[in-house]
Amino acid sequence: MNKTSLDRRRDIDGLRALAVLLVALYHARLHDIRGGFIGVDVFFVISGYLIIPMIVSAQAAERFGYFGFMLRRLRRLVPAMIPPLIFALAIAVLILGDERLVETLKNFLGAALFVSNQVFLVQSGYFQTAADERLLLHTWSLGVEFQFYAIVPFLLALCRGRRLSATIVLAISSILSFVLSQYFVVTDREAAFYLMAPRFWEFAAGGLAALWIPPLSSKALISILLRGGGLSLIVWCALTYKSDMMFPGIGALLPVVGSMLVLAAPSSQRDPLLKILTSRIANWIGLRSYSIYLWHWPLIVGATIYFDRSNEAVLLTMVALSFVAAAFSYRWVERPTQERPFWRAAAPMLAVSALLPVVGILSLVSFGEQASRLRENLPFAEMRSMYNAITTEKAAYFKTVYDSDDSQARGYQCSQDPLQKENPQAAARLAVKCIVDAPFSAPVLVIGDSHGRDVFQALRVAFPDIPFILYHQSNCAPAHYAPTSDSDCFSPMDAVLAAARDKGVSAVVLASSWPGRGQSHLDETAATLKRLGFPVAVIGATPVSKVDMPRLLSKGQEQREENGALYIRYKSANSRSDPGAKESWLQAWASGNGWTFVPKLRSFCDTDWCHIADRDEKLHLLFWDEQHLTIRGISHLAKYFSSEPSLTTFLKAARAGGHENGAAS
Numbered sequence: 329m330n331k332t333s334l335d336r337r338r339d340i341d342g343l344r345a346l347a348v349l350l351v352a353l354y355h356a357r358l359h360d361i362r363g364g365f366i367g368v369d370v371f372f373v374i375s376g377y378l379i380i381p382m383i384v385s386a387q388a389a390e391r392f393g394y395f396g397f398m399l400r401r402l403r404r405l406v407p408a409m410i411p412p413l414i415f416a417l418a419i420a421v422l423i424l425g426d427e428r429l430v431e432t433l434k435n436f437l438g439a440a441l442f443v444s445n446q447v448f449l450v451q452s453g454y455f456q457t458a459a460d461e462r463l464l465l466h467t468w469s470l471g472v473e474f475q476f477y478a479i480v481p482f483l484l485a486l487c488r489g490r491r492l493s494a495t496i497v498l499a500i501s502s503i504l505s506f507v508l509s510q511y512f513v514v515t516d517r518e519a520a521f522y523l524m525a526p527r528f529w530e531f532a533a534g535g536l537a538a539l540w541i542p543p544l545s546s547k548a549l550i551s552i553l554l555r556g557g558g559l560s561l562i563v564w565c566a567l568t569y570k571s572d573m574m575f576p577g578i579g580a581l582l583p584v585v586g587s588m589l590v591l592a593a594p595s596s597q598r599d600p601l602l603k604i605l606t607s608r609i610a611n612w613i614g615l616r617s618y619s620i621y622l623w624h625w626p627l628i629v630g631a632t633i634y635f636d637r638s639n640e641a642v643l644l645t646m647v648a649l650s651f652v653a654a655a656f657s658y659r660w661v662e663r664p665t666q667e668r669p670f671w672r673a674a675a676p677m678l679a680v681s682a683l684l685p686v687v688g689i690l691s692l693v694s695f696g697e698q699a700s701r702l703r704e705n706l707p708f709a710e711m712r713s714m715y716n717a718i719t720t721e722k723a724a725y726f727k728t729v730y731d732s733d734d735s736q737a738r739g740y741q742c743s744q745d746p747l748q749k750e751n752p753q754a755a756a757r758l759a760v761k762c763i764v765d766a767p768f769s770a771p772v773l774v775i776g777d778s779h780g781r782d783v784f785q786a787l788r789v790a791f792p793d794i795p796f797i798l799y800h801q802s803n804c805a806p807a808h809y810a811p812t813s814d815s816d817c818f819s820p821m822d823a824v825l826a827a828a829r830d831k832g833v834s835a836v837v838l839a840s841s842w843p844g845r846g847q848s849h850l851d852e853t854a855a856t857l858k859r860l861g862f863p864v865a866v867i868g869a870t871p872v873s874k875v876d877m878p879r880l881l882s883k884g885q886e887q888r889e890e891n892g893a894l895y896i897r898y899k900s901a902n903s904r905s906d907p908g909a910k911e912s913w914l915q916a917w918a919s920g921n922g923w924t925f926v927p928k929l930r931s932f933c934d935t936d937w938c939h940i941a942d943r944d945e946k947l948h949l950l951f952w953d954e955q956h957l958t959i960r961g962i963s964h965l966a967k968y969f970s971s972e973p974s975l976t977t978f979l980k981a982a983r984a985g986g987h988e989n990g991a992a993s
Contacts, residue, residue, distance in 0.1 A: 341614025342605025363569025373587035380535025388489025425715025437688030445471035551596035558589030619654035768795035783839035789966035809849035835982030868928035869907035901938035931968035
């Protein structure tokens with residue numbers, strides 16, 4: 329074993345500095361560091377490189393104690409967690425609404441118990457809180473790391489300190505973990521990301537490097553080649569990887585191999601890269617990298633929640649503040665608990681480790697109407713009130729049109745979401761069966777994503793005598809294509825449309841959030857629809873903001889009120905995309921195919937203002953997030969649809985044709 333000493337290696341601190349900088353700059357949305365999330369994988373490799381040989385050596389000398397080992401891990405992890413987690417909780421108490429606060433309290437407890445990776449896996453989903461607004465999301469990696477610490481001693485205990493046996497066990501476990509990771513990347517990306525088992529191979533790779541890479545010559549050329557090659561791989565991945573790629577799995581191989589090369593590179597005083605990694609600045613950051621990691625995310629999320637559109641300058645300022653907070657935390661929390669003999673005893677460390685879970689449990693148990701009333705006297709009451717209004721509207725939306733058991737309220741919906749990732753063929757068969765089994769004669773088929781669902785509901789309200797069926801898939805334009813490397817939309821569309829024709833569907837309505845411009849897969853859908861002879865209407869675009877639209881009302885955005893209607897500036901309501909540009913190409917696309925185009929944007933916006941809420945004795949929201957309509961918003965759209973001449977003419981003609989065809993058959 330070439331690493332006989334666990335003395336601090338300054339080059340490892342330099343690698344930690346690089347890893348935390350990549351993660352922090354990625355979270356600050358620095359566009360050049362779009363793959364900076366691989367910094368976490370670098371941390372995993374470093375942990376395996378340091379921990380695994382230490383356990384094997386201690387077991388070989390018959391001096392390994394599991395309790396003492398885990399106590400040291402707690403002393404390393406827990407004290408530094410306390411200040412940033414309490415800070416995040418304070419932000420949640422001050423700013424978030426009741427539901428989001430309860431969610432944060434659950435995340436706080438998950439972080440305190442080192443199971444937040446499982447908590448966030450359960451909470452993942454299309455309509456869940458956006459990742460960049462979860463104050464404790466970054467603690468998922470601490471859960472993964474702690475679970476690795478908890479299990480690896482038992483795995484290595486089978487080997488009794490024998491390096492070859494440990495290597496075999498780690499190699500087999502790594503292969504199984506890697507295969508599982510790649511499987512989950514394809515079938516359940518969230519599980520691949522959050523769970524420890526699909527990440528275990530990254531830790532093991534570091535351990536195998538420490539166990540088997542022999543002492544190498546300290547010649548400058550070898551040092552530069554290995555260290556330079558490893559750093560190049562890490563930096564290349566950070567600059568070229570994208571968040572929607574298939575990751576971890578095979579995608580994590582390059583940053584893991586790069587980390588192994590840097591860790592295994594020999595030390596040559598003539599290696600300029602070694603001098604950089606061991607420089608005073610790199611080591612200052614590396615020594616504080618854990619505290620920087622803990623602080624940077626709640627600061628960034630706090631800014632994201634508070635400011636309407638947190639730009640790069642604001643977020644980079646938060647990163648800079650995390651360095652300041654980490655410096656204090658390292659000086660007054662990390663170092664004392666690591667160095668002073670008092671903290672090496674079990675009792676004080678266990679007491680401190682119990683502090684955060686106790687706070688989390690007491691907060692969850694005590695939260696209720698009384699706690700909510702106490703918050704009324706705190707600052708940012710208007711912001712909390714708006715969050716609560718959003719929660720109320722979202723709950724009404726879900727209860728009525730999304731996951732309701734009331735078929736009259738929900739309508740007849742056929743979604744491919746439940747099976748699309750795991751089994752696209754089964755998802756398509758399910759959709760076909762759903763459409764064929766619909767108890768309607770000559771229905772109108774609405775195809776689209778969540779925007780399509782809102783249109784479907786508005787059409788049902790506007791035209792109650794016409795039967796509508798929704799053919800739905802989240803986050804997908806109405807076509808068969810792959811928007812990201814791990815997803816597949818409406819697969820296969822042709823088979824479902826053929827079944828719809830056989831069912832006697834009288835017309836098709838296409839409704840979506842729509843891409844910024846026309847794409848080839850949409851033309852393929854158009855060719856299929858024309859071949860099958862469907863009359864088609866294309867519904868235009870909806871405003872989409874970067875933040876929840878109701879929040880813009882509580883943040884001092886320029887707004888106006890007219891006859892009880894509340895408006896915000898067009899640019900604010902459409903800060904994420906330009907629906908006007910979308911409607912331009914949609915109209916041309918529909919016209920080119922001989923279809924009806926129904927503009928939707930003008931039901932909410934003119935060239936300067938967008939209608940997002942109504943007010944009488946109370947506030948009534950038309951949107952419950954940055955793009956989805958409330959029940960009142962759906963009614964507002966339905967009123968527009970019922971008086972829109974092109975749509976009413978289209979539906980009347982389609983239904984007449986459908987009934988004639990039904991009578992002829």
